[in-house]
Amino acid sequence: MSQPEDLQEPSGPAIGQDEWVARHGERRSRRSGWIGDIEERARRAPWWAWLVLFVAAFALLPLVSHDGYVRRVAFETALYMTLALGLNIVVGWGGLLDLGYVAFYAIGAYGYAMLSSPQFGIHLPTVVTVPLMVVVGAIAGFLVGLPSRRLIGDYLAIVTLFFLQITQTVLVNGDQIAGHDLTGGANGIINVDPFHLFGHDIAVQHEGVFAVAYLYIAIAFFAVVYVALHFLNDSRTGRAWRSLREDALAAEAMGMPVNLLKLMAFSFGAATAAFTGTLFAAVQTSVFPLTFSFALVITVYTMVILGGQGSLAGVAVGAIVVNVMLEFLRDPGDARILIYVVGVLALAFAFGRTRKLAVLLAAVVIFGFVAHAVAEAINPDWVAGPAANGFDQALSNWVIIPTELANWVGPVSYIGLVCLALALTLMSPRWRYVVLVPTIYLGTFVWENVLLAQPDATRYIVLGVMLIGLMILRPNGLLGERRVEIV
Amino acid sequence: MAAAPLLELRGVSLAFGGLKVVSGLDLHVAEGEVVSVIGPNGAGKTTLFNLITGIYEPDEGDILLNERSIVGLEPHQINRLGVARTFQTLRLFLNMSVRENVMAAAYGGTKAGVLRSMLRTPGMRREEQEIRRQAEEHLSFFGERLKGYRWDQPAYSLSYANRRRLEIARAMATGPKILLLDEPAAGMNPVETHEISELIARLRSEAGYTILVIEHDMHVVEGISDRVVALDHGIKIVEGTFEKVATDPRVVEAYLGTKAAVTK
Numbered sequence: 001m002s003q004p005e006d007l008q009e010p011s012g013p014a015i016g017q018d019e020w021v022a023r024h025g026e027r028r029s030r031r032s033g034w035i036g037d038i039e040e041r042a043r044r045a046p047w048w049a050w051l052v053l054f055v056a057a058f059a060l061l062p063l064v065s066h067d068g069y070v071r072r073v074a075f076e077t078a079l080y081m082t083l084a085l086g087l088n089i090v091v092g093w094g095g096l097l098d099l100g101y102v103a104f105y106a107i108g109a110y111g112y113a114m115l116s117s118p119q120f121g122i123h124l125p126t127v128v129t130v131p132l133m134v135v136v137g138a139i140a141g142f143l144v145g146l147p148s149r150r151l152i153g154d155y156l157a158i159v160t161l162f163f164l165q166i167t168q169t170v171l172v173n174g175d176q177i178a179g180h181d182l183t184g185g186a187n188g189i190i191n192v193d194p195f196h197l198f199g200h201d202i203a204v205q206h207e208g209v210f211a212v213a214y215l216y217i218a219i220a221f222f223a224v225v226y227v228a229l230h231f232l233n234d235s236r237t238g239r240a241w242r243s244l245r246e247d248a249l250a251a252e253a254m255g256m257p258v259n260l261l262k263l264m265a266f267s268f269g270a271a272t273a274a275f276t277g278t279l280f281a282a283v284q285t286s287v288f289p290l291t292f293s294f295a296l297v298i299t300v301y302t303m304v305i306l307g308g309q310g311s312l313a314g315v316a317v318g319a320i321v322v323n324v325m326l327e328f329l330r331d332p333g334d335a336r337i338l339i340y341v342v343g344v345l346a347l348a349f350a351f352g353r354t355r356k357l358a359v360l361l362a363a364v365v366i367f368g369f370v371a372h373a374v375a376e377a378i379n380p381d382w383v384a385g386p387a388a389n390g391f392d393q394a395l396s397n398w399v400i401i402p403t404e405l406a407n408w409v410g411p412v413s414y415i416g417l418v419c420l421a422l423a424l425t426l427m428s429p430r431w432r433y434v435v436l437v438p439t440i441y442l443g444t445f446v447w448e449n450v451l452l453a454q455p456d457a458t459r460y461i462v463l464g465v466m467l468i469g470l471m472i473l474r475p476n477g478l479l480g481e482r483r484v485e486i487v
Numbered sequence: 488m489a490a491a492p493l494l495e496l497r498g499v500s501l502a503f504g505g506l507k508v509v510s511g512l513d514l515h516v517a518e519g520e521v522v523s524v525i526g527p528n529g530a531g532k533t534t535l536f537n538l539i540t541g542i543y544e545p546d547e548g549d550i551l552l553n554e555r556s557i558v559g560l561e562p563h564q565i566n567r568l569g570v571a572r573t574f575q576t577l578r579l580f581l582n583m584s585v586r587e588n589v590m591a592a593a594y595g596g597t598k599a600g601v602l603r604s605m606l607r608t609p610g611m612r613r614e615e616q617e618i619r620r621q622a623e624e625h626l627s628f629f630g631e632r633l634k635g636y637r638w639d640q641p642a643y644s645l646s647y648a649n650r651r652r653l654e655i656a657r658a659m660a661t662g663p664k665i666l667l668l669d670e671p672a673a674g675m676n677p678v679e680t681h682e683i684s685e686l687i688a689r690l691r692s693e694a695g696y697t698i699l700v701i702e703h704d705m706h707v708v709e710g711i712s713d714r715v716v717a718l719d720h721g722i723k724i725v726e727g728t729f730e731k732v733a734t735d736p737r738v739v740e741a742y743l744g745t746k747a748a749v750t751k
Contacts, residue, residue, distance in 0.1 A: 228605040235604030235615065239591040243580045250578035253540055255566035255595030255661045264601070310582075 050313060051226060058219045068209030073327045075210065075283065078218035079276060081319040084303040085225050085312060086272025091301070092309035093238065094265030095245025097153055099297055100144065100160035103167035104270035106292035107140050108133045108277025110171065110183060113287045116193040119184065126195045130278045137274025138267040145266035149259050152248070164294065171289035188288035195282045204283055214283055221279060222316075225272055230312055232268075241265055242310070302463075306470060308480020317478055322463070329459035339447060339462070343440075346469070356433070363437045368398040371441060375400045399441075399448050410450040417446050491554050493518045493697050494570075494665055499538060499548035501721075508534045509721040512548070516665065521691055521698045523708045525732070526718035527742055532701045533575055535718070536667050539699075540572050541565040552665075567595045571663035573654040575670045575701070579642045586638040588653055589622035592660035625656045628694070629686075647674045655686075659694065666690065668700040672707050684710040705733065717741065 061074055083105060090098045111133045115124045124132075148159040174183025183189065195202045195217065202213045232238050240261050243251040252258045281287050299322065307318020329335045344361075351357040375382045382402045402409075420439045424432050451458040470478070492515035499512045509531045516522050524532050537543045539550060541562040550558050557565050580588050597618060599611040626633050629652045637645070645653060651671055658666055672683040684707050690696050702708050708715060708729060715732040717725045719741040725732045732738055 231607045232601065232605050235601075235611065236591075236594050236597050236599060236618070237601050237604055239583070239587055240594045242583055242587075243591045243594075246580035246582055247578045249542070250574065250580070251591070252562045253542070253566060253572055253574075254592040254657060255563050255571075256591070257561070257563045268601075 047230060047313070048227075051223065054316075055219055055223050059216065062212045062215060066209065071210040071212065071215055073324070075215050075218050077320055077323045078215070078222050079280060080300070080303060080323050081316045082218070082222045082225050082276045083273060084300055084307070084315045084319040085222070085229055086269045086276065087300050087304050088309060088312065088315045089229065089241070089272065090265050090269035091304055092311070092315065093233070093241040093245060094262060094269075096262060096265060097157040098160045098266070098269065099157045099294075100162075100164035100167070101269065101273060101300065102292050102294075102297045103144075103164045104137050104140055104273035105277045105280070105296075106167055106171065106287075106289075107270075108137050108274030109281040109287045109292075110189070110277075111136055111274065112278040112281040113189040113192045114182075116282075117189050118191050119181075119189045123193055126197055126282075130275065133274045133278050134271045137277075138271035140274070141267040141270025142263050144270070145263040149262045149266075161294070164292075164297065168289055168292060171292070183289070186289060188286055190286040192281050192285045192287065194285060195279075204285060214279075218279060221275065225275070226312060226316070233312070237261075237264070302467065306467060306477055308477025311477070311479045314477050314479030321478070325463060325466070326459055329462055330455060335455070335458070335462075336448075336452060340444075343443075360433070360436065364440050365398070367437050367441050368444075372398055372400055395448070399444050401448055405449055410453075413442065413446050414450055417442050492516055493520075493553060494539070494699070495551040495554075496539070497549045497551070499545045499550060501534060501538060501543055501545050507721055509538065509545075512718075512721070512723055514716060514723070516697055516699050518664075518697050519691065519695075520713045521687065521700065521711050523712040523715045523729075524699065524701045524718060525703070525705075525708060525715060525738075529720075530718040530741070531721040532718055533669060534721075536572055536669055536699075536701065539565075539667060540570055563595065566661055566663070569662070569664035570667065571658035571661045571665075572667035573651070573658050573669055573671065575673065577647075577650050577654060579650055579653060579657070581643040582641060584639050585633070585642055585645065585653060586619070586622055586626070588642050589625055589656050589660045590618050592657045593618045593621065593662075596662050622656075622660055625659045626653075628659070628689075629656065632682075648676075648679050651675070651683075655690075659696075663696065665697040665699060668698065668702075670701050670703060672702060672704045680704055680707060683707060687711045709733075 058074065058078065062071060065071070086104075087098070087101050090096050090101065112129055114120060115122050115129050115132070116126070117123075144160065144163050148156055151159060171183045172186050175181040175185030175187075193201070194204050195214075202211065202217075204211055204214065206212065233242075240251065240256045241264075243254070243256060244258055244261050244265075248258050251261075303318040303322045304315050305318070306322060307316065308314030328338055347360065348357060351360065372383055381404075383396070383400055384403045417439070420435065420442060424435060424439060427435060451461065474480075494514075494516040496512055496514040499509055499514075500507065501509045512531075512535070514522075514535075524535065526532055534543065538545055539557075541557065541560055541564070545558060549556050552565075552568055552570065555568075557568060557570075560568075580591060583591065597614055599614050603611040623635075623638070626638060633649060633652055633656070637649075642650065642653060651674070655666075655668065655671065668687070671687070672680045675683060687698060687700065687707075688711060691698060698711075700711070712729055714727065715725075715729050716723060717732050717735070717738045719737075724737045724741060725735045
């Protein structure tokens, strides 16, 4: 191991000093090879360069693809990114476990819908409604914060979760409040106006496909929130929020009004959510109470945690990964190939570019052909499953795909796979290496025969597996800083 | 001695349930003084700090800062009036950088609003630079021990001794008149302990703080104190110069028990 040269201290660790600990991070962080070079260069680029690059790439997307579906997914991704940024204020910076976050999203969406639809015959201009909803969201966040600001952790989670339930109940039953129909009840509010900017109604559909304008509006929303929060993070308020997350008592003793700061964090998160909600309502041209469910809370939390809570870029990346992944998995055809790429990459990540990896892959391939041949010899029907084009054709010579799957095979092979995967974690490295071969093969069998047959369930299973793997390998998220809880 | 003390406690009492933690305590610290509080574990020393900083509210008695009662104020308000402390159990913002730990403590003394921060106005930037400059100044106070390259590293990467130093730097950044140091030399080796004595002397002479310090190391107490206050079971048993307090039989008894006092 060579000594790092860029440090001024020539001497080694001395008694009573902590040089070694202090330099430990630097020693580890620089990876060798081209990955390290890229990492180093990426780290040196300023934050706004990344943002500009990302926004530019996003803005060019409609030129590349005229597909309305792709545009719609891109729009939703930008929407989720903004939503996740807001949650990051409360969770990532303030350290407050807020499970009612989506209620503020609902408030923004319903607020916009009520003020821009035939529901009450009100059609306020967009430039009024959107800022108004941001203010309403902030006030709502403040009010929810008032009774709960003295609570932390699980207790806060319970209170905010109930707030979400109350909001949903009010929305569902809001068609008979004192004899008036306020929220449209379970049927929601329909015929909501799209945004009206610069004297034009911006239609959601343009010549039959999703309007590019909303893509730009969504990315503009995201960029504005991102820049504002980036600056805010690096200000006295941002530092105070993070101090409060680290140690509320110490923050209070160091002159930071903890209660006020908590309310501010709630307010800012809520305002961001409400802001995003208006755009959501305008593009959907309708709002329904069941959209704002606890499942959505979990999705947004997944984005924040997967990306790395506390890191703005991480949260944005988390939102992209989760949303794009869920869309990809919706179509088994796309997902089929994706999973093999991800699988090989994961193995490469685990083993590095070593002979071990090559041997493992070769062993898996050979194992597959042998298993295939054995199965064919026993009963040709076992491997005569449908195979369409090139990749599938090649694959069907390797994976056992029966013409018809017996009812019991699916569950048994799936449970067997889970058991094998869990057993792997308990084995010695040598055994693990050996058992990995049949495990991978069984994995492809289950994937091809069982999971692909039920894409809706598979989406979430794959997402869950990814999350488990990531949380084990990188508990701080994709771009999150390393965190310590107790030292 | 100055006419009115900077900090004064009058008959302060606090009980947790039936247990009297502090009872009828009188204490005063004049401007520019270094006062040490000693006493066996459980004597109520840290509770005393918690009372002064507003974490606990006394059941009886009054606490005055510059002749103004601070009882009932929130801890952050008391901090704004000029009382800053360190914690015996070290409560740093571990996942923030060393510099940010100190910068965060400038919150109360600065005023850039949220909107100005989000827009990064010139005024806000100037204030931000000033916070940064002052933070680095406070960190420089510790010289070689907390060197510049360490400032961007997370606080959790610091050693125990450096964490204690960082706690002091953070307390300094709140702009206090009086510093409450809770066992600043705990967990330090003899060399570092000696440095702490010098540091406390410099905190008074160079930085001009009044200091109230809890310390177990008698060498440190001897070296720094103008006055020593000995507590036991929440009661002030002796007060005076180090020589007077250290040789007082009641103090020896409190530390070593009655038998030792008899055999002496």
